Amino acid sequence: MKKIVTVVGARPQFIKAAAVSRVLRKSFREVLVHTGQHYDYNMSDLFFQEMDIPKPDYNLHVGSGSHAVQTADMMVGIEKVLLDEAPDYLMIYGDTNSTLAGALAAVKLHIPIIHVEAGLRSFNMQMPEEINRILSDRISALLFCPTDAAVENLNKEGITQGVHQVGDVMCDAVLYYAKKLEQKPKEAYLEKLKGLYRPAGTPDSWYLATIHRAENTDDPEKIRGILNGLEALDAAVVFPVHPRIRGLVDQAVREGDYRNILFVEPVGYQDMLYFAKHAKKIITDSGGLQKEAYILDTPCVTVRNETEWVETLRGNHNILASPEAEDILQKVMQTKIESGSKKAYYGNGDAAEKITKWIEQESRK
Structure with a gap:
């Protein structure tokens, strides 16, 4: 069974990982790495408990710091995990320092990178997240985009290989957990x-x-x-x-x-x-x-x-x-919402299944 190391570190990534891991682990061995970027109990541990996310195999306990210090500490920890685990792929989510640290550590070791939520752009280079997105997309092998606009952004930057519009895994999570609210x-x-x-x-x-x-x-x-x-x-x-x-x-x-x-x-x-x-x-x-x-x-x-x-x-x-x-x-x-303007821009809650199928197809090459 092929092995994937998944790097998460912040609240939104825990949510996305919960949606994808439920499906991914049926076909792949997943090793979960928590960088510790969000280390407060209510921002981290509680999410793993209530969302039935598997306990991380590694917790790097990086915590806060400047962008340089935090990213560097994460890279050191992630590199050690990658050397020990020798995975077939590294999976990252979104646009945090954890995202960029995982991508940089993997690309130096020639491990193919899977970027979930690729192609997003705010076009504001003052945002740290924008830098993280752009750099991570540039070095990823499989880029799973949540929207058509994200695919178009990558196309304009000359990134066309390995790009797939699968819908948004956050939509998967919202639809899944919203059923349980009442x-x-x-x-x-x-x-x-x-x-x-x-x-x-x-x-x-x-x-x-x-x-x-x-x-x-x-x-x-x-x-x-x-x-x-x-x-x-x-x-x-x-x-x-x-x-x-x-x-x-x-x-x-x-x-x-x-x-x-x-x-x-x-x-x-x-x-x-x-x-x-x-x-x-x-x-x-x-x-x-x-x-x-x-x-x-x-x-x-x-x-x-x-x-x-x-x-x-x-x-x-x-x-x-x-x-x-x-x-x-x-x-x-x-401000009021315009009647009849709602569209299914983010898919129908099956992004995780599409992501897993594309990875399975890639892994057979």
Whole structure:
């Protein structure tokens, strides 16, 4: 049986790996490597438990650091795993430092790279994720694209070999786990809203907000602008606080009186899906949550100047906003989805099966 080493390190990658591994392991031996890029319990261990993801065979415990330090430490650890395991392929997901570290370690050892979620582009070279995407795509042997736009992006860059449009594995995960949400009563989800600064309460309706990207968190003024916009909304805002911005949120809360925002610890994937599905709208800078919002038919406002998920912008399913209170408030309160505009841009929940079939075909060559 052929062997694949899979590298994951961040919340979205755990979700994608859960969808693919369920199918992949029927035909291949998979060795799972967790870099430790997300090392908080609520951002990592909890996901493996509740999503039935196999326990990682290796945990590199890299943790935080500058981009150079983090990526270098990951490469050292991944290289050792690859030398010990001698896999037939290395599989990476998305656009994190874990993605790039895995790709660079494998290509130096002449191990073919499989990139799931290839071809995405925001065309903003100031984003670390954009650099990670471009470099990983350039050195991958099999590139599994979630959308037609992703295939076209690669074509424009001269990358045509090994490219396959398979749909989005995140869609697989959302459709699979969304079926399980109503097995628990609403109260079981609301009890997870334990406030970081005061009791969070049990709202009847809510908005869901997440903010963590560098362009929104590199300046305390931006965070305050975003929080001020959320505070002015007409319903409670459930705001799971990413560990990366906990210090900034602490400072903002000390300096302001935020009574409408329910700051809580990061929640598990199924809890997050529940809050997303039943939210009035979602306000985020997360690529994954934009897409989940689209699949769940929840309107979304993205606090960024651009998005790699361009399909979500059609029909006002997703609206871009600046990190300013007035713009966020206006976009959230005034924008409505256009009736009949929903399309199956991300597939029908069978991307993992298509990926596995293409790898099987490649492995027989």
